Amino acid sequence: MSTSSTRAVRAGRRTVDIHRPDKVLFPGDGITKADLAGYYHSIAPFMLPQLRGRPLMLERHPDGIDGPRFMQKDTPAGYPDWVHRVTVPKEGGTVTHTVCDDTATLLHLADQACVTLHRWQSRAGRPDHPDRMVFDLDPPTDDFAAVRRAAHHLGELLDALGLPSALMTTGSRGLHVIVPLDGHSTFDDVRAFARDVADTLAAAHPDELTTAARKQARGDRLYLDVQRNGYAQTAVAPYSVRARPGAPVATPLRWDQLDDPATHARRWTVTTVADQARSTPWDGSKLRPRALGPARRRLDALR
Numbered sequence: 001m002s003t004s005s006t007r008a009v010r011a012g013r014r015t016v017d018i019h020r021p022d023k024v025l026f027p028g029d030g031i032t033k034a035d036l037a038g039y040y041h042s043i044a045p046f047m048l049p050q051l052r053g054r055p056l057m058l059e060r061h062p063d064g065i066d067g068p069r070f071m072q073k074d075t076p077a078g079y080p081d082w083v084h085r086v087t088v089p090k091e092g093g094t095v096t097h098t099v100c101d102d103t104a105t106l107l108h109l110a111d112q113a114c115v116t117l118h119r120w121q122s123r124a125g126r127p128d129h130p131d132r133m134v135f136d137l138d139p140p141t142d143d144f145a146a147v148r149r150a151a152h153h154l155g156e157l158l159d160a161l162g163l164p165s166a167l168m169t170t171g172s173r174g175l176h177v178i179v180p181l182d183g184h185s186t187f188d189d190v191r192a193f194a195r196d197v198a199d200t201l202a203a204a205h206p207d208e209l210t211t212a213a214r215k216q217a218r219g220d221r222l223y224l225d226v227q228r229n230g231y232a233q234t235a236v237a238p239y240s241v242r243a244r245p246g247a248p249v250a251t252p253l254r255w256d257q258l259d260d261p262a263t264h265a266r267r268w269t270v271t272t273v274a275d276q277a278r279s280t281p282w283d284g285s286k287l288r289p290r291a292l293g294p295a296r297r298r299l300d301a302l303r
Helices: 033-051 103-111 144-160 187-204 273-279 293-302
Strands: 006-011 014-019 024-026 055-060 070-072 084-090 093-099 114-120 132-138 166-169 175-180 222-225 234-236
Touching (some): 014 033, 014 103, 033 114, 033 273, 055 093, 132 187, 144 175
Antiparallel strands (some): 006 014, 055 114, 114 234, 132 175
């Protein structure tokens, strides 16, 4: 059933109503809420394994990407009962995050004009123990050559530490380099290790890389950001749409794709990412999670 104000979409055993499906969310591209829902419906088989069991922060643009942005942590009371939730501690209380475990939830979030999903580095069952470590390569300008160089430097160091890694474009300007962990380390341990890795790399390439948090101190160097490895910090989820013209998508890629001249942070969009998802199994899905202990000993020996 479809009307001018509501469109019903089937998702497994559920039917999700998309309200105001013709509402334009990306004015420069004519992409509507129905288009956003259609994208998330089609990409769900690839995206859901990256979301299941993880608390989310939701980036909503109810008036389109040119309007106000809302970063939503708490799950509204009006969300359907079948949307999974997890309540986790925060300073001075608790917060109840949405967890996206199925296609129906993904469609419901699209109906809420949730353009981008940001995920925790830990799962709901063990919120204090991350099972991935993230390095965010943030260039000072829209210069992907600098990102390529930094990714290669980082990948080589991680290899030397015995840590496997996977790549993902952010859909903005940079890349995330992601290391799967066994979930035994705490957030404090993971963030301290990531900071030491970044400091080691910046010391080896002081003209190219920096760990300076203040923009004024970075100059024209790429920022190695490890802050996403703290408790309750989030990183953009794979296959999430970014609120930028063209509707680029945060896209997993193989290391051998990094040097393809066509590759850049916004290479894949809602209209082109499906072929990448189908034809390019993500390295991250095949990597065995590692403990940080042996890597810490190797890193200390290098420093």
